[in-house]
Amino acid sequence: MQHFDILIVGGGMAGATAALAISKLNADYNIGVVEAFAPKDNTHPSFDDRSIALAQQSVCYLEKLGLFEPSWPFVQAIKQVHVSDRGHFGKTQIHHQDYQCEALGYVVEVNPYGAYLHQQLKDAGVTLFCPETIETLTQTIDEVVLTLSAGQTIYTKLMVVADGVQSPTRGLLKLNFNSIAYEQGALIANVKVQDGHNGNAFERFTEHGPMALLPMSDSRYSLVWCMENSQLQQYQNMDAAQFIEQLHNAFGYRAGLFTQVGMRASYPLVLGRVEKVVHHRCLVIGNAAHAIHPIAGQGFNLGLRDIQCLVELLANTNKEQIGGYHFTRRYELSREQDINTVMTLTDSLVRLFSNSSRLIALGRSCGLFAMALSTRLKAPLAKQLMGHVIKGNR
Structure with missing residues (x-):
């Protein structure tokens, strides 16, 4: 005992x-x-290692504990986050220099x-x-x-x-x-990009669901692709070339040319x-x-x-x-x-970015466009991404 x-x-x-x-x-x-x-x-790290994103506030805490080193081979800094709405004019970028920090966060392989x-x-x-x-x-x-x-x-x-x-x-x-189930699941995989990622992360909203690319070591991205549950098995079973083609069709080429995809898995949202x-x-x-x-x-x-x-x-x-x-x-x-x-x-x-209403889509685009013009307007989103949130009274 x-x-x-x-x-x-x-x-x-x-x-x-x-x-x-x-x-x-x-x-x-x-x-x-x-x-x-x-x-x-x-x-x-191996090519297929899953990863998590650490916000800047989380990194600061782990560093104080002696449990994190930005120089580790399985760690990659997030320098910029690109946010866009597919099919609409609104987009914005959040840069680490605008907030006087080395990185907005880090991606760590689990x-x-x-x-x-x-x-x-x-x-x-x-x-x-x-x-x-x-x-x-x-x-x-x-x-x-x-x-x-x-x-x-x-x-x-x-x-x-x-x-x-x-x-x-x-x-x-x-x-x-x-719990409340979303009408979507998440497909996850690691993809390699031809000319490197330069610490760029992407959040892209599409008519089928949001997509995220997080930079990893060795010119890889960690992909999270949200889609209807009925599509998950189809995309998991595609051969690599067909999957990369579909990924480019949905995401575009702003992250670079994808050249390799690893094991794919999915989970309900x-x-x-x-x-x-x-x-x-x-x-x-x-x-x-x-x-x-x-x-x-x-x-x-x-x-x-x-x-x-x-x-x-x-x-x-x-x-x-x-x-x-x-x-x-x-x-x-x-x-x-x-x-x-x-x-x-x-x-x-x-729910905001999954809504197909033209009026709401216009509002989204105007909001992202305004953020692109003003560091002050995008500060709340940046602070949330970096983990600086209200903790409540103790």
């Missing part, structure tokens, strides 16, 4: 980062992580970064149960008692649920995940949120707490701000009070406004 101050369920990007951030706050905390899948032992984080967990002395899952869970007044699949019983004052959108731990806690981000001696963070459209690349950044809030609360809480009602209630109130803002913004963007 092992007793922990904090046990994190899920050792992916959010869970591993949370464990490391807490351990750097106070090395005396006894921290455990339960993760179902062993990470790939790979610190070098496999090598995940391997790095797991090595850091070992170096930090965090107890890692991997591969391992939770069989039973009981909440008592002072602790959460868990039985693992191997039969071991562990105890913790606070359990942090970070095991993803399909979180089985939410089910054990009987927490509903309220939903707007979802757990009914409560807290339970008795439990917090829910990251994708286990909220699922948003990838239109603005805010998913992991929102989860990282969950972690920042948790760490700030721990810094101002006596060890004996960790996991108590007042602690979890403060977390709930602190995160409400930021989560509401990001979920509302991303959903509004999807």
Whole structure:
């Protein structure tokens, strides 16, 4: 039997980062992580590695923790973001120089970064149960008692649920995940561009759904192509040449000439949120707490701000009070406004740019055109992309 101050369920990007951030706050905390899948032992990117976008605010936080280096081979800076509406005159560009920063954000490849984080967990002395899952869970007044699949019983004052959108731990806690399905799915793949990308990212809205290209190492883009669910299988099964032709037909040539496409995958798009981000001696963070459209690349950044809030609360809480009602209630109130803002913004963007009304299309074009003429007008969009959002009162 092992007793922990904090046990994190899920050792992916959010869970591993949370464990490391807490351990750097106070090395005396006894921290455990339960993760179902062993990470790939790979610190070098491959062509098909999936990636995430880190906003500037997220990068600053990770750098303070010593968990990010812009010079890593699996990291690429975003220098400019190009936003356009296919078939309409409106477009705008957001440049890093306009906001006196080295980059608007960075694209990080998940496999090598995940391997790095797991090595850091070992170096930090965090107890890692991997591969391992939770069989039973009981909440008592002072602790959460868990039985693992191997039969071991562990105890913790606070359990942090970070095991993803399909979180089985939410089910054990009987927490509903309220979601609304968009009439679209996302096709993801990496594509190579002939003459490099120069740190350019693209957000392009089409009549079939938004498309995003994020710069990666080795002259690659990470593609997120939103389309009707009925089209996903067709585009996944196309041969490479046909897929690249269709990509150019939909996106154009403003990003350059695409020369190679890797493995393609897809997933359904939903707007979802757990009914409560807290339970008795439990917090829910990251994708286990909220699922948003990838239109603005805010998913992991929102989860990282969950972690920042948790760490700030721990810094101002006596060890004996960790996991108590007042602690979890403060977390709930602190995160409400930021989560509401990001979920509302991303959903509004999807619905605004998916509307075929000519009048609304004209309004969109005028708005993007005005942004192109004024740094001040596009500042709110730029700040959102860089992760500078209202966090609410604490």
